[in-house]
Amino acid sequence: YSIMLKSLVRAVGAAVRLSSAPSAAARALPLSCPTNRSPGSVASRPFTRSLWMLNSNGAPSGYRPKLFSSKVLSPSVSCGCGGLHTEGDKAFGNFLSDEIKEEKKIQKNKTLPKMSGGWELEMNGTEAKLTRHLSGEKVTVTFNVNNSIPPSFEEEEEAQQQQKPAEEEPEIVSTPNFVVEVTKQNGKHTLVFDCHFPEDEMSHGEGEEESDIFAIREVSFQPEGDSEWKETSYTLNTDSLDWALYDHLMDFLADRGIDNTFTDELMELSTAIEHQEYIKFLEDLQSFVKCN
Amino acid sequence: MGVVLRNLQKIVPIRRARLRRDVNTLRHILGIQKFDLGVICVDNRRIQQINHIYRKKNMPTDVLSFPFYEDLRPGKLPCTLHRDELNLGDIFLGVEFVMKRCQEESVDLHDALTIVTAHGICHLLGYRHETEEEWTEMLQKESYISSEYSRLTGRQLEPLMRRHEDG
Numbered sequence: 001y002s003i004m005l006k007s008l009v010r011a012v013g014a015a016v017r018l019s020s021a022p023s024a025a026a027r028a029l030p031l032s033c034p035t036n037r038s039p040g041s042v043a044s045r046p047f048t049r050s051l052w053m054l055n056s057n058g059a060p061s062g063y064r065p066k067l068f069s070s071k072v073l074s075p076s077v078s079c080g081c082g083g084l085h086t087e088g089d090k091a092f093g094n095f096l097s098d099e100i101k102e103e104k105k106i107q108k109n110k111t112l113p114k115m116s117g118g119w120e121l122e123m124n125g126t127e128a129k130l131t132r133h134l135s136g137e138k139v140t141v142t143f144n145v146n147n148s149i150p151p152s153f154e155e156e157e158e159a160q161q162q163q164k165p166a167e168e169e170p171e172i173v174s175t176p177n178f179v180v181e182v183t184k185q186n187g188k189h190t191l192v193f194d195c196h197f198p199e200d201e202m203s204h205g206e207g208e209e210e211s212d213i214f215a216i217r218e219v220s221f222q223p224e225g226d227s228e229w230k231e232t233s234y235t236l237n238t239d240s241l242d243w244a245l246y247d248h249l250m251d252f253l254a255d256r257g258i259d260n261t262f263t264d265e266l267m268e269l270s271t272a273i274e275h276q277e278y279i280k281f282l283e284d285l286q287s288f289v290k291c292n
Numbered sequence: 293m294g295v296v297l298r299n300l301q302k303i304v305p306i307r308r309a310r311l312r313r314d315v316n317t318l319r320h321i322l323g324i325q326k327f328d329l330g331v332i333c334v335d336n337r338r339i340q341q342i343n344h345i346y347r348k349k350n351m352p353t354d355v356l357s358f359p360f361y362e363d364l365r366p367g368k369l370p371c372t373l374h375r376d377e378l379n380l381g382d383i384f385l386g387v388e389f390v391m392k393r394c395q396e397e398s399v400d401l402h403d404a405l406t407i408v409t410a411h412g413i414c415h416l417l418g419y420r421h422e423t424e425e426e427w428t429e430m431l432q433k434e435s436y437i438s439s440e441y442s443r444l445t446g447r448q449l450e451p452l453m454r455r456h457e458d459g
Contacts, residue, residue, distance in 0.1 A: 210332075212298055243294060247308035260302035 083291050096286040103279050112272050115265050117257045126277055128270070132257060136185040139256045141178055141266070145274040148176035150199075174270040175199065177217075180258055183224055190225075193253065194218040197263070214263040216249055293328040293378075295319070301335035304387040307402060314406040318413055321440045324369065329416070330382035331409065339386035354393070355408045356384045357415035364418030366429055383412035399450065407449050410437045 112121070119130040119141075130141040149172055175197035183190045198211040220235040238246055253259070295315050299306050311331070319325050334342075336352035344350040360381040361370045372378055387401075390408055394401045414433055421427040438449045 210298060210300065213300065213302070243297070244309060244312055247297065247312050250308050254305060254307075259305065260299060264302055 081291050085291065089289050093286060093290045096282055096289065100279060100282050100286065103275070103282065107275060107279065109272065112276070113265070113268050115262070115269060117262065119257075121269075123273075126273075128273055130266075134256060137256070138181075138183045139258075140181045140183075141258070142181070143176040143178035143266070143270060145174055145176060145270055145277055148174040148270055148274060150175055172271065172275075173267060174274040175267055176270050178266065180253060180256075181222075182256060188224055189221040190223070192220050192222050193249070193258075194220075195258075197267070213260045216246070216253070219249060296328065296330045298330070298332045300338065301333055301387060303335045304333070304391045304401070306333050306387060310402050311405060314402065315409055317441060317444060318406065318410050318437065321437055321444070322413060322417070324380065324413070324417075326378055327369075328379040329413070332382060332384050333387045334384055335388040336386065339384055339389065342384060352386055352389045354386045354389050355412040356386075357412045358382045358384070359416045359418075361416075361418070366414075366418045366420070366426075367433065368418065380413070380416040383409060383416065385409065385412070403447065403449055406441070407434075407438070410434060410441075410449075 115121070115130060117132065119132045122129045122131065126146045127142065127144045132139045177194070177196045180193040180195060181190045182193075194217045195214055196217055197213070198215045199213075216238050218235050218237055220233045222230055222233060238249075295312055297308060297312055297315075299308065311333075315329070315331055316325075319327075319329065339356060340350060340352040342356055343353050346356070358381045360377075360379045364370060370377070385405060385408060387405065390404050391401055393399070394404050411430075411434060414430055414437075419426070419430040419433060421430050442448050
């Protein structure tokens, strides 16, 4: 039964992750890798060989195949800035402006979603910090949206998706690792929880049972207000932990507002920030390429 | 191993430490400490899905059991030697469903979850309630568990009477 059950649980899990976000997945280039990978490598073999034949066929000196002509490398557009501008740059710029338009179209909201429970959001680049004061205690949750989108799309899923219409492509969800810090009033130390969303790792494993929505990876004390991470502090690893202790740690976090509801909202917030930062990056890239 | 606890829902706040302690008390009462057991907390949507797939009942319920050993005689523990076979199976708790009933009947959620889990473990041990006779046998086992639980913890567990209709 257990195999049947696992596949059920995984199927249910996958169904949750699939939702309609037209062309949302189109931007994640790694997604389309498998399609390019195998046919690409097959196609490139005869291509390189024909090139080799061209070169070794005793072409008269002075003759160079058009492919090698220097024209491609020379700037063809000039704006007077002294920088290099190529046809490629121009195509790149046009591509980016289309991409930005598309991404803005699917952006759900210009403003970031609010976390319930009185959390205050502070941004520093791609790093977000949520703070909440709770009768003498300060709780902060920090996460970085960089590298927060798991490449959790399995081959079989991809194969299925290719046959499905575009609107059934999976929605991109950001599931960042996050650090919870709890500081007591007048406390010298901060209790630090290193947390993560285990789903991405689990979905690759064969026959793994479904994991909790979020999990604690490590717990340690760090000096209060110190941004330097002290490696010399004892670090409790939850891999081989007494489960009762683990449950108490989870209950401790739940009492401070870090529960499944919170982490669900955190995913939503992180996804929105990630998307916002992505669009910002595309705009920066566009103006860099265009040189204006 | 022991009890693998999973909370896959966000509707009902679950006290994990308490749930684990209660499940461990039940294992102690039934003498099944050496067996692994999965307890998975899910919401109405999820348990309805599972109920629909495995029992063709498209409605939420309080508990669904997936025994590792499918043909146990009620109460007879499997004779296993291998470590991998020291497993009784998984229990899906419909915690949203149970909470709703607790609100209607003013019952403590975790007490109710203990009863529902006891019922689920009985299924893992081969108890059924398809006939009147089976039902009586199962009810007797559940009353035994309740009284032992009260004796050990000092807390009274009130059986949820309507519950034998599903399960």
